[in-house]
Amino acid sequence: MHATSQKPSLTRQFKLAARPVGLPKESDFTLVETPLSAPQPGEVIVKTSYLSVDPYMRGRITGVRTYADPVNIGDIMVGSAVGEVIESRDPSLQPGDFVVGYWGWQDHAVARAAGLQKLNPQLAPVSTALGVLGMPGMTAYFGFLEICHPQAGETVVVSGAAGAVGSLVGQIAKIHGCRAIGIAGADDKIRHLVDDLGFDAAFNYKTVSDYVAKLKELCPQGIDCYFDNVGGDISDAVFTLLNTFGRVSVCGQISQYNLQKPEPGPRLLGQILVRQLKVEGFIVTRFQPRWPQGIAQMAQWIKEGKIKYREEIVAGFEKTPRTFIDMLEGKNTGKMLVKA
Amino acid sequence: MHATSQKPSLTRQFKLAARPVGLPKESDFTLVETPLSAPQPGEVIVKTSYLSVDPYMRGRITGVRTYADPVNIGDIMVGSAVGEVIESRDPSLQPGDFVVGYWGWQDHAVARAAGLQKLNPQLAPVSTALGVLGMPGMTAYFGFLEICHPQAGETVVVSGAAGAVGSLVGQIAKIHGCRAIGIAGADDKIRHLVDDLGFDAAFNYKTVSDYVAKLKELCPQGIDCYFDNVGGDISDAVFTLLNTFGRVSVCGQISQYNLQKPEPGPRLLGQILVRQLKVEGFIVTRFQPRWPQGIAQMAQWIKEGKIKYREEIVAGFEKTPRTFIDMLEGKNTGKMLVKA
Numbered sequence: 173m174h175a176t177s178q179k180p181s182l183t184r185q186f187k188l189a190a191r192p193v194g195l196p197k198e199s200d201f202t203l204v205e206t207p208l209s210a211p212q213p214g215e216v217i218v219k220t221s222y223l224s225v226d227p228y229m230r231g232r233i234t235g236v237r238t239y240a241d242p243v244n245i246g247d248i249m250v251g252s253a254v255g256e257v258i259e260s261r262d263p264s265l266q267p268g269d270f271v272v273g274y275w276g277w278q279d280h281a282v283a284r285a286a287g288l289q290k291l292n293p294q295l296a297p298v299s300t301a302l303g304v305l306g307m308p309g310m311t312a313y314f315g316f317l318e319i320c321h322p323q324a325g326e327t328v329v330v331s332g333a334a335g336a337v338g339s340l341v342g343q344i345a346k347i348h349g350c351r352a353i354g355i356a357g358a359d360d361k362i363r364h365l366v367d368d369l370g371f372d373a374a375f376n377y378k379t380v381s382d383y384v385a386k387l388k389e390l391c392p393q394g395i396d397c398y399f400d401n402v403g404g405d406i407s408d409a410v411f412t413l414l415n416t417f418g419r420v421s422v423c424g425q426i427s428q429y430n431l432q433k434p435e436p437g438p439r440l441l442g443q444i445l446v447r448q449l450k451v452e453g454f455i456v457t458r459f460q461p462r463w464p465q466g467i468a469q470m471a472q473w474i475k476e477g478k479i480k481y482r483e484e485i486v487a488g489f490e491k492t493p494r495t496f497i498d499m500l501e502g503k504n505t506g507k508m509l510v511k512a
Numbered sequence: 513m514h515a516t517s518q519k520p521s522l523t524r525q526f527k528l529a530a531r532p533v534g535l536p537k538e539s540d541f542t543l544v545e546t547p548l549s550a551p552q553p554g555e556v557i558v559k560t561s562y563l564s565v566d567p568y569m570r571g572r573i574t575g576v577r578t579y580a581d582p583v584n585i586g587d588i589m590v591g592s593a594v595g596e597v598i599e600s601r602d603p604s605l606q607p608g609d610f611v612v613g614y615w616g617w618q619d620h621a622v623a624r625a626a627g628l629q630k631l632n633p634q635l636a637p638v639s640t641a642l643g644v645l646g647m648p649g650m651t652a653y654f655g656f657l658e659i660c661h662p663q664a665g666e667t668v669v670v671s672g673a674a675g676a677v678g679s680l681v682g683q684i685a686k687i688h689g690c691r692a693i694g695i696a697g698a699d700d701k702i703r704h705l706v707d708d709l710g711f712d713a714a715f716n717y718k719t720v721s722d723y724v725a726k727l728k729e730l731c732p733q734g735i736d737c738y739f740d741n742v743g744g745d746i747s748d749a750v751f752t753l754l755n756t757f758g759r760v761s762v763c764g765q766i767s768q769y770n771l772q773k774p775e776p777g778p779r780l781l782g783q784i785l786v787r788q789l790k791v792e793g794f795i796v797t798r799f800q801p802r803w804p805q806g807i808a809q810m811a812q813w814i815k816e817g818k819i820k821y822r823e824e825i826v827a828g829f830e831k832t833p834r835t836f837i838d839m840l841e842g843k844n845t846g847k848m849l850v851k852a
Contacts, residue, residue: 239756407781438774441740447579
């Protein structure tokens with residue numbers, strides 16, 4: 173048992189200060205210091221170790237209700253975090269325990285124990301509970317396998333392929349005997365996908381002008397499965413090459429999140445009709461009852477060397493908004509985290 | 513056994529004369545007379561009783577390969593037909609038998625017996641093999657039930673609701689305990705849907721300007737299933753009101769078939785993502801092995817008075833192109849046929 177931190181009297185929090193217009197700015201968030209209240213029965217105090225920044229958070233601060241209530245001005249910014257329990261008024265958790273939960277952008281938090289999951293630091297670094305063994309990992313695992321139903325020999329295209337989710341989808345595709353093609357936005361990401369993660373091919377959409385021609389070259393048998401993190405004209409190009417009975421898992425649309433006005437695009441329903449495509453969107457929480465199974469499988473694949481993951485960890489709680497913005501701009505490779 | 517027709521020496525055929533630009537014109541087809549060849553072993557001569565005109569045919573004459581080879585200039589126009597065998601060189605069929613097949617726009621044809629299905633005229637009028645007990649009926653039955661999976665109490669919207677397929681989808685939705693809302697293009701069609709077929713409500717898209725407002729009024733619980741025959745701005749409006757886990761069966765896109773240039777539209781992938789929609793296109797032939805089961809169920813529902821159907825029969829083989837064009841313009845209610 174290692175020593176636990178001293179109980180602080182204050183917590184630092186990032187609150188939403190303004191609704192972002194386009195790409196969020198650091199000034200859209202305010203850092204405040206607030207007294208930390210005493211935990212009530214059933215509650216604990218956690219000291220944040222890592223904060224997750226994820227693309228879905230952009231949707232939460234638009235003020236529009238999507239699949240969850242929006243974060244309002246003055247609210248603590250939402251998000252998953254990993255932390256250490258430093259005081260407990262619940263028998264299920266002891267000081268020194270590491271947990272993952274959804275207490276948002278705070279460096280300390282009072283949280284209900286029932287809403288936290290205890291981690292085993294012997295099994296894997298606790299930060300992985302925010303990545304490969306957490307929400308992004310389960311997004312890749314269930315969102316790809318349950319919606320795309322990949323078959324050996326099929327061609328799988330992944331957009332946002334170097335991100336926390338996409339980088340795992342391509343590797344899961346390889347494990348299932350598929351040809352994996354990645355699309356990402358930097359040459360070093362492309363090298364990483366092919367050289368380190370085993371993608372069959374990948375291209376940089378920022379330096380390729382004709383996506384359709386490039387995809388045709390890399391996917392001579394057409395495309396059977398498309399795991400979409402980005403939307404926009406990249407997805408338009410992929411759709412034109414989907415084979416009959418192709419499956420599309422719509423996981424993210426990051427190219428659209430910062431638009432101030434929705435942009436029109438080619439109509440896709442005609443293609444969906446004639447090639448009998450199945451296009452399905454998902455939010456990973458729908459698979460939550462089965463996460464333990466998915467986490468066990470991912471942990472096993474990591475152990476076997478079949479899944480590799482990368483974390484980019486930025487030190488300093490105060491850097492959370494900047495790190496979030498950098499992630500939205502695609503500056504990360506793999507999972508982006510803040511070490512509080 | 514009734515008397516069979518005399519064997520003719522000539523057949524009349526409509527051939528594709530030109531690729532239509534926009535809405536097809538009668539002059540895009542040419543009527544020719546050709547000697548009728550003698551049937552070979554395994555073949556029969558059929559005298560056409562009814563010809564089917566269907567929206568999918570528009571796609572076959574564009575010159576673009578979709579899910580089937582295009583009809584080329586000079587080819588006999590494709591299509592399903594019902595006819596009477598007048599000469600047979602196959603033991604499975606006798607003169608006087610009625611069959612349904614795919615011999616296209618011809619008033620007589622030499623056809624392989626193996627490609628024909630024998631009809632029982634005692635069971636139902638033979639024309640229904642081109643409608644409620646044929647391709648359009650199976651399109652409604654399998655395309656709705658297998659893709660939308662309607663549950664009792666859900667709201668189902670059908671576009672092209674007064675057509676051969678849509679009029680059946682709404683009734684099947686009612687049989688399954690759903691609320692059925694139709695969209696069609698004429699006031700008499702709207703009356704027919706509600707008064708004769710039991711739709712809960714319907715509206716005329718040609719006289720309603722704000723589709724979203726109208727749909728909100730008619731679907732206070734949102735929309736769970738959408739059976740789409742038309743695409744375009746009608747579908748755009750329906751998408752905005754689809755509930756979480758909504759299902760869309762993409763059957764047709766008739767609003768787009770005559771466009772000379774694809775039109776852009778709002779991007780739908782973002783909506784598909786946040787509301788976890790499933791959108792699937794289909795061609796009814798994928799369900800072909802199960803048609804006998806679907807036909808038996810539809811026949812049973814007709815017998816029980818739960819499914820009603822309407823046929824609009826235009827007399828005169830020479831009127832086939834005109835009838836096809838009228839159907840594309842939505843002049844029909846129910847199934848449109850030509851009596852040869």
